[in-house]
Every structure is written in C-alpha cells, then in structure tokens.
Amino acid sequence: MRIVLIHGSVGNAGAWAPVRPALEERFEVVAPNRSGYPPGPLLERIDFERQAEELAPLLGESAHLVGHSYGGVISLLIAAAHPDHIRSLTVSEPPAFALARGNPVVDDLVERLAEHFERGPREPRAFAEGFLALVGSETKLPEQLPPELEQGIRASMVERPPWEAEIPLDDLAATPFPKLVISGAHHQAFDAVCDVLETSLGAKRAVLPGGGHSLVRAPGYRERLLEFLG
Numbered sequence: 001m002r003i004v005l006i007h008g009s010v011g012n013a014g015a016w017a018p019v020r021p022a023l024e025e026r027f028e029v030v031a032p033n034r035s036g037y038p039p040g041p042l043l044e045r046i047d048f049e050r051q052a053e054e055l056a057p058l059l060g061e062s063a064h065l066v067g068h069s070y071g072g073v074i075s076l077l078i079a080a081a082h083p084d085h086i087r088s089l090t091v092s093e094p095p096a097f098a099l100a101r102g103n104p105v106v107d108d109l110v111e112r113l114a115e116h117f118e119r120g121p122r123e124p125r126a127f128a129e130g131f132l133a134l135v136g137s138e139t140k141l142p143e144q145l146p147p148e149l150e151q152g153i154r155a156s157m158v159e160r161p162p163w164e165a166e167i168p169l170d171d172l173a174a175t176p177f178p179k180l181v182i183s184g185a186h187h188q189a190f191d192a193v194c195d196v197l198e199t200s201l202g203a204k205r206a207v208l209p210g211g212g213h214s215l216v217r218a219p220g221y222r223e224r225l226l227e228f229l230g
Contacts, residue, residue, distance in 0.1 A: 002027060002028045002060055003023055003027040003028070003066065004030045004032075004064070005030070005067075006034070006055060006067040006078075007034065008069025008070045008071045009152075009155075009156035011152055012038055012148070013031040016216060018222065022226060023225075026229075027064070030063070034046070034074075035050075035054060036155040036158070037151070038151045038152060042154055042155060046155060046158055047159075048073050048074050048077065048159075049077065052074045052078045059078070059085040061085065064088045065089050066225070067091050067092075068092045068093070068215060068216060069095060070094075070095065072093065072094025072095075075094070076167050079172060080168045080171045080172050083175040083177065086175070088179070088229065089179045090180040090182065090228060091182070091197070092184075092215040093183055093190040093193070094193065095190070096165050096197075097109070097193060099193050099196045099197070100193050100196055103189070103192045106193070109134065109187070113131075113161070116131060116134060117157070122157075124145060124154055125141060125153075128156075136184075136212045137213040137214050138213070138217065139214055169200045173202065178228070179197075180204045180206065181194045181201075181205050181206075182215055183205075183215075184208055184211055185207050185208075190213070
C-alpha cells in the first residue's frame with residue numbers, strides 16, 4: 001500500500017525523516033520534493049493549485065495522503081479532486097485560514113503574514129526567522145545556511161499565500177475515506193482552522209503539543225499517525 005507525504009514550506013521532503021523509517025516498514029513511501037524546492041530548480045512562483053495538479057498522479061490507483069502545513073493545503077485540494085484514489089487523508093495545521101475568516105486571531109495572523117511576505121526582509125535568513133516565528137515553528141536555523149536550506153527559504157518566499165485557497169469542504173465531507181486532523185496547541189489561528197476541518201469533515205482529531213508548528217517532530221506524532229493508518 002502506498003502513502004504519499006506532502007511537505008510544507010522552507011524544508012523539502014527531508015522534513016519527513018522522523019517518521020519515514022517507521023512508515024517504510026508498512027508502506028511504499030512516496031515523498032516528493034515539491035516544485036521549486038531542492039534538488040529541483042527554484043521557481044519564480046509556487047502555486048498550491050498547480051502543485052495539487054502536479055502531485056495528484058503520485059497517488060496511483062490508491063494511497064494514503066498525508067500533508068503538513070502548506071502541503072496540507074495541497075493535500076486537501078488533491079483529496080477533494082481525486083476522492084476515488086484516496087485511502088485516507090491526514091493533514092497537520094494546514095494554513096487554509098480562509099476557512100476561519102472572521103476569527104480575530106486568524107485575521108491578525110493573516111495580516112502579519114501578508115505584511116511579512118510583501119514588505120519583510122528579502123535576505124533569506126532574516127525572512128525565515130520572521131516567518132518561522134509567526135507560524136510558531138520550532139525549527140532552528142544553523143549559523144551558516146546550507147545551499148539546500150537557503151533555496152527552501154527562497155521557495156517559501158514565492159509561494160502563493162495559502163489563505164487564498166478555497167477548500168471545497170462540502171465535497172470533502174461527502175467522501176467516504178477516513179480523515180485525521182492534527183494540531184499542536186501552540187497557536188489559536190491554527191487551532192481554529194483545525195476545528196473547522198474536524199467539525200465540517202467529521203474528522204478524527206489529535207492535539208500534539210511540544211513541537212510548535214513542526215508537528216512531524218512533536219512527541220507522539222509518529223505513533224498517532226500509525227495508529228490512524230492502521
């Protein structure tokens with residue numbers, strides 16, 4: 001059985017390292033590096049809709065689909081468009097903030113992120129430090145940025161804002177495959193989006209504190225994901 005892992009921003013598919021060995025014991029693991037992220041060439045623009053179209057064929061006949069952060073937005077779009085190829089869907093803190101528009105905490109974070117992307121520093125390290133702080137990531141940047149990480153940061157700088165994504169909740173709610181939504185109890189804006197997904201999709205919910213937005217590294221993430229997939 002295949003499982004497709006869609007990574008978030010800044011890092012590439014290497015972000016799945018904490019869970020990949022355990023998954024490979026039971027699944028054929030497909031963990032692509034999204035377009036624009038290393039080792040592929042940097043793009044001028046990255047769009048979640050286009051990447052959903054690019055990555056959907058990786059499902060094959062059927063697969064479990066797991067997405068984190070920006071990759072979670074992409075995964076929601078893939079699952080809605082190709083429900084017959086989905087065995088299950090797991091998303092952790094997708095920044096689909098349009099789902100919780102009107103929530104003051106969500107609106108404030110979107111405003112801060114938009115300001116950072118539009119008028120924040122263009123130097124990769126300074127941009128990444130501000131971005132990671134805003135989303136509550138526990139990722140620590142090394143003193144000297146490796147070329148791969150620098151490209152990942154530059155890729156995140158040209159991503160289409162995920163709060164522009166229109167998630168077809170009704171279509172997803174009508175699908176029969178099981179769904180799991182994971183949050184980290186570190187930021188009310190992400191909690192609000194996950195609350196909407198849990199309620200609207202009838203999804204199972206896991207709350208795993210201790211990793212911030214870097215949920216793949218949160219205590220219990222691997223165990224909860226394997227339990228759900230089982």
